[in-house]
Amino acid sequence: MRLIQVLIPEGSRQPVLDVLEGQGIDYAVFEETGRGEFEAMVQFPVPPTGVEPVLEDIRAAGISESAYTIVLPTETVVSERLDALKALYPGDRLSREELKASAQSLAPELATYFAFIVLSTVIATGGLLLDSAATIIGAMVVAPLMGPAITASAGSVLADRDLTARGIALQVAGLVLAIVVAAAVGAVLKGTVIIPPGTDIRTIPQVAERTSPGFLSLxxxxxSGIAGAISVSRGSGSTLVGVAIAVALIPPAATSGLGIAWGYSGVAASAAVLVLVNLLSINLSALAIFWLSGYRPELSEQRDSVRASVLKRGAVLVVALVGLSIILGATTFAAYQTTTFENQATAETEQFFDDPAFSEYQLEAIEVDYDSQDIILGNDPTVSVVVGQPNAADVPPDIAERLERQIEQRTGQDAGVRVGVIIGQESEPIPPTVDATTSARIERPHPNGAAAPDFKRNENSGRSITLRSSVPP
Structure with a gap:
């Protein structure tokens, strides 16, 4: 319920009371002894959905915006007399006036807003480098990005250009600042002992997660945008929903900044695309929810122009999202291809060594080197396999070639295959001076032109055995 208090100007008391009596609303009238231009104050309870139509009728009765109208949320109202009023105004949607007030309060002062942006970005950047999801989520509690997104959409449907412009400006400035701060933090940490030399941020799971945006990002x-709009229009849970909006924006912005700091243009660009996609999606969904919830400007002559403006803005957002969706589609398809190949290559390798001809082999490890960037650059995948075998003399010289043919027949994909064979003896301990080495390989350049990694295995049960297998450049 809401408690509305209205100061009635001189000569307008009876028209206002007639409006309330006509809708069956109980009210109390107090004589005004303050400024002489008001003769009384009336207060009355009304459900949230009734605030907007009742105030419209009161304004039509002679109460202008120059007077004072106060809408107060009430904790509890005990009265059976309100049942008929609740049936007349069902639901819990906030009024136009309350939505506008909430949107204004969600867009904080610049100093406060930018301070929280900087703090949340610093924390999120640390969480990314630490690969800590909990730290990243904690940073989002600080981020104030829900306010500007909701403010821009609310201003659009209520024909408040200042509110719209402020929301858009705060969003753009906040995200640009987040990228700059993350880049600065990354550049500083990169040159200290805090970050180990040679650290490749592309291998950090929390960073990699935001450099391959797919359709799930949409x-x-x-x-997040729908939840934010609903929470504000219903007056519930806006703080927690703000965390969801911030999670969709600050971590990818920080990732883009880290890509700049490390000089990885691909990381910076792909994370920036994710930021832009999320930003547009949040604004589009919030705009649609507010419009479908029935929010319109107070003045009827503004409604046609606002409808055209909302449709135009929505069309621009949709076109931009469709264009960016091409990138998301390519990334999603590439991720599907790499995952499919990895699963097929792993299954074929396991099946290959399950053959009775290789019954003495023990499959130790399978590693598939193939990602979205390899597809974009046209690199072939690499399958690295480590197996155990008790006798070096029994290792076929073409084992890697045979496995390669089987994988290519199953997947239709050219692949470089490396097989490392660990030779062990279990009957008696091997003298420490003995070094048994064998290698099975396919003569094919590594897709990235680099030497293949060494396979090493050391046992402490009386033997020391090392295997090195490489593909020549």
Whole structure:
């Protein structure tokens, strides 16, 4: 319920009371003894959905915006007399006036806003480098990005250009600042002992997660925007929903900044695309929810122009998202291809060594080197296999070639295959001076032109055995 208090100007008391009596609303009137231009104050309870139509009728009765109208949320109202009023105004949607007030309060002062952006970005950057999801989520509690997104959309449907412009400006400035701060933090940490030399941020799971945006990113962003709009329009849970919106924006912005700091243009660009996609999706979904919830400008002559403006803005957002979706589609398809190949190559390798001809082999490890960047650059995948075998003399010289043919027949994909064979003896301990080495390989350059990694295995049960297998450049 809401408690509305209205100061009635001189000569307007009876028209206002007639409006309330006509809708069956109980009210109390107090004589005004303050400024002489008001003759009384009336207060009355009304459900949230009734605030907007009742205030419209009161304004039509002679109460202008120059007077004072106060809308107060109430904790509890005990009265059976309100049942009829609740049936007349069902639901819990906030009024136009309350939505506008909430949107204004969600867009904080510049100093506060930018301070929280900097702090949340610093924490999120640390969480990315530490690969800590908990730290990243904690940083989002600080991030104030829900306010500007909701403010821009609310201003659009209510024909408040200042509110719209402020929301858009705060979003753009905040995300640009987040990228700059993350880049600065990354550049500083990169040159210290805090970050080990040679650290490749592309291998950090929390960073890699935000450098391959797919269509699921759209669902996350749309869900965040819808949740934010619903929470504000219903007056519930806006703080927690703000965390979801911040999660969709600050971590990819920080990832883009880290890509700049490390000089990885691909990381910076792909994370920036994710930021832009999420930003557009959140704004589009919030705009749609507010419009479908029935929010319109107070003045009827503004409604046609606002409808055209909302449709135009929505069309621009949709076109931009469709264009960016091409990138998301390519990334999603590449991720599907790499995952499919990895699963097929792993299954074929396991099946290959399950053959009775290789019954003495023990499959130790399978590693598939193939990602979205390899597809974009046209690099072939590499399959690295480590197996155990008790006798070096029994290792076929073409084992890697045979496995390669089987994988290519199954997947239709050219692949470089490396097989490392660990030779062990179990009957008696091997003298420490003995070094048994064998290698089976396929003469094919590594897709990235680099030497293949060494396979090493040391046992402490009386023997020391080392295997090195490499593909020549």
């Amino acid at each position: 669902f996350i962003a749309f869900g």
